[in-house]
Amino acid sequence: MVMTTHEEKMRTVRFRVAATPHITVNSDICRSECSTHACVYVCPANLFVPLDDGGILFNYESCFECGTCYIACNQEGAIRWTYPDGGYGVTFREA
Amino acid sequence: MTASPTQEQFDVIVVGAGPAGSAAALLAARAGLKVLLLERGEYPGAKNVSGAVFYGSAILNELIPNWWEQAPVERYVCRRDISFMSPTTAVALDFRCAGAGYATAPYNGFTVLRPKFDRWLAAQAEAAGAFLLTSVVVDDVLRDNGRVVGVRVRREQGEIYGKVVIACDGVNSFLAKKAGLQREFHQHELSLGVKEVVGLDPAIIQDRFHLTGNDGIAFEYLGAITEDVHGGAFLYTNQDSLSLGVIGQISSLVERRKRPYELLEGFKAHPAVAPLVRGSKLREYSAHLIPESGWAMKPKLYTDGMMVAGDAAGFCLAAGLYLEGMNYAMQSGLAAAETAIQACQRGDFSARALAVYEKQLKQRNVLTDFRAYRHAPAFVNGARLQNLYPELIARSMENLFRVNGAPKQKILPLAYRMTRQLEIKPGQLLRDAYQVARSYLW
Ligand SMILES: Cc1cc2nc3c(=O)[nH]c(=O)nc-3n(C[C@H](O)[C@H](O)[C@H](O)COP(=O)(O)OP(=O)(O)OC[C@H]3O[C@@H](n4cnc5c(N)ncnc54)[C@H](O)[C@@H]3O)c2cc1C
Ligand code: SF4
Ligand code: SF4
Numbered sequence: 386m387v388m389t390t391h392e393e394k395m396r397t398v399r400f401r402v403a404a405t406p407h408i409t410v411n412s413d414i415c416r417s418e419c420s421t422h423a424c425v426y427v428c429p430a431n432l433f434v435p436l437d438d439g440g441i442l443f444n445y446e447s448c449f450e451c452g453t454c455y456i457a458c459n460q461e462g463a464i465r466w467t468y469p470d471g472g473y474g475v476t477f478r479e480a
Numbered sequence: 481m482t483a484s485p486t487q488e489q490f491d492v493i494v495v496g497a498g499p500a501g502s503a504a505a506l507l508a509a510r511a512g513l514k515v516l517l518l519e520r521g522e523y524p525g526a527k528n529v530s531g532a533v534f535y536g537s538a539i540l541n542e543l544i545p546n547w548w549e550q551a552p553v554e555r556y557v558c559r560r561d562i563s564f565m566s567p568t569t570a571v572a573l574d575f576r577c578a579g580a581g582y583a584t585a586p587y588n589g590f591t592v593l594r595p596k597f598d599r600w601l602a603a604q605a606e607a608a609g610a611f612l613l614t615s616v617v618v619d620d621v622l623r624d625n626g627r628v629v630g631v632r633v634r635r636e637q638g639e640i641y642g643k644v645v646i647a648c649d650g651v652n653s654f655l656a657k658k659a660g661l662q663r664e665f666h667q668h669e670l671s672l673g674v675k676e677v678v679g680l681d682p683a684i685i686q687d688r689f690h691l692t693g694n695d696g697i698a699f700e701y702l703g704a705i706t707e708d709v710h711g712g713a714f715l716y717t718n719q720d721s722l723s724l725g726v727i728g729q730i731s732s733l734v735e736r737r738k739r740p741y742e743l744l745e746g747f748k749a750h751p752a753v754a755p756l757v758r759g760s761k762l763r764e765y766s767a768h769l770i771p772e773s774g775w776a777m778k779p780k781l782y783t784d785g786m787m788v789a790g791d792a793a794g795f796c797l798a799a800g801l802y803l804e805g806m807n808y809a810m811q812s813g814l815a816a817a818e819t820a821i822q823a824c825q826r827g828d829f830s831a832r833a834l835a836v837y838e839k840q841l842k843q844r845n846v847l848t849d850f851r852a853y854r855h856a857p858a859f860v861n862g863a864r865l866q867n868l869y870p871e872l873i874a875r876s877m878e879n880l881f882r883v884n885g886a887p888k889q890k891i892l893p894l895a896y897r898m899t900r901q902l903e904i905k906p907g908q909l910l911r912d913a914y915q916v917a918r919s920y921l922w
Contacts, residue, residue: 389762427733451768452769476527479721480677
């Protein structure tokens with residue numbers, strides 16, 4: 386099939402999930418200070434889920450480690466970002 | 481932190497086994513230096529994404545003669561096709577060259593798949609004598625009296641000492657930032673690329689794209705293809721797959737609230753693209769950032785005991801007609817290695833000694849190219865050049881070729897009407913024409 390849903394795309398990617406998250410989101414800042422919620426749109430893995438109260442639910446497990454959210458986020462301190470431990474995280478085979 | 485000379489183990493520590501790092505490690509190891517190449521992926525290339533057309537064939541050929549005979553390459557590119565798009569139309573500029581250097585050795589460009597290509601290149605550095613350590617994250621540089629004397633990796637007793645560190649850790653380069661050589665980036669300086677590799681029978685690829693043997697084609701698209709997001713799209717032929725993707729500037733993705741993977745679906749559905757991808761099957765989806773502002777995001781390139789190369793130094797030429805990063809990564813990695821070799825010979829790793837790096841970068845045409853194209857990115861990667869004018873061309877052709885019994889229109893009045901429709905002012909058009917000329921002609 387040529388046209389694919391985002392879920393179908395993500396199923397083709399291999400992730401070796403580390404025990405601890407390499408990215409954490411401080412949802413309090415999202416809730417009280419953020420007007421753009423840019424992360425919700427730009428993340429190519431669609432990992433930022435907006436909550437009714439303005440907060441963000443984030444799961445690090447299928448992250449491309451691209452850095453887009455970190456650049457797009459306009460609130461200092463909302464996203465803590467680093468690389469996962471060596472060998473963990475996304476592992477492309479074709480890319 | 482202090483380092484005693486006895487702890488000093490490596491001549492050169494290279495961080496990141498992409499094209500910049502592996503090329504640097506290979507050259508330094510060949511010169512007999514003790515080289516450590518550190519990579520956070522499970523294998524080199526596991527984290528890396530390009531289109532990819534690798535335009536560094538001639539460069540690599542100097543290091544490894546006829547390298548393409550042993551490397552995992554897909555196809556050599558002897559056709560390039562640039563399309564200007566409206567939502568329903570494409571106007572293409574088709575370049576074919578069966579001649580010298582394109583379809584013959586050393587070839588102009590090869591399509592490659594990074595996880596395979598990078599792995600091979602790093603193995604060449606190993607064969608030259610470099611130590612490759614994978615699954616290792618470098619978290620910081622080690623300093624002694626302000627001078628960089630090694631790196632800290634994320635593990636027990638993770639201090640590794642070296643006479644010189646070459647940061648080839650890619651677009652996000654935390655190392656260059658930690659060493660105080662690079663600033664934080666602005667949203668308009670980076671683009672996000674989302675990509676798919678889709679499987680397709682080689683016989684169908686040959687028929688569909690009019691290719692023989694290992695010929696390949698690279699398509700690039702500008703205009704309505706990214707809707708109103710600044711960017712473009714690409715489609716490249718591999719052996720038994722296609723690589724296709726959409727690139728969008730982060731600031732405009734944020735402004736327009738566009739999801740990159742939805743743009744990707746829109747691209748595949750465009751009437752000019754759909755027939756090319758018909759019958760293909762998704763193999764892998766991926767995403768990666770591209771440093772796009774060139775000269776404007778160039779860091780301080782060296783300090784005592786350290787240099788920065790490749791994407792980490794912003795050496796990616798992303799300006800309209802060009803998307804070339806791997807070749808400049810390799811060139812800058814080699815320039816850094818040449819500098820390290822000289823520094824080792826003289827036993828001087830101070831910033832003053834490493835200043836030679838700039839000279840080497842000019843000799844390898846890196847700094848000279850980026851200086852020459854310093855006006856291009858800010859202007860070319862904007863709305864009018866990437867979205868409006870390509871669409872203007874496409875729409876004008878739509879009308880030019882339309883036969884519906886109405887009087888035939890001449891080109892100028894037609895173009896004038898189209899500029900009005902797209903709300904482009906004639907004065908702006910002239911100023912932009914001047915800017916295009918300044919960016920590309922002289
Ligand atoms: C969608 C897309 C399409 C592109 N198309 C093309 C194209 O067709 N042709 C072209 O020439 N260029 C293209 N580019 C640009 C090209 O990919 C880059 O310019 C090139 O990869 C830069 O090489 P590099 O070695 O500097 O960095 P990278 O290839 O990014 O390598 C950096 C390496 O460092 C490792 N690393 C990073 N941080 C650490 C750390 N802290 N510790 C240990 N290891 C670390 C990474 O895992 C990686 O292996 C494209 C880019 C994208 C995103
Ligand atoms: S953009 Fe930043 S502050 Fe805003 S919702 Fe996303 S993570 Fe939170
Ligand atoms: S690094 Fe990239 S993939 Fe991971 S959460 Fe951020 S935007 Fe999404």
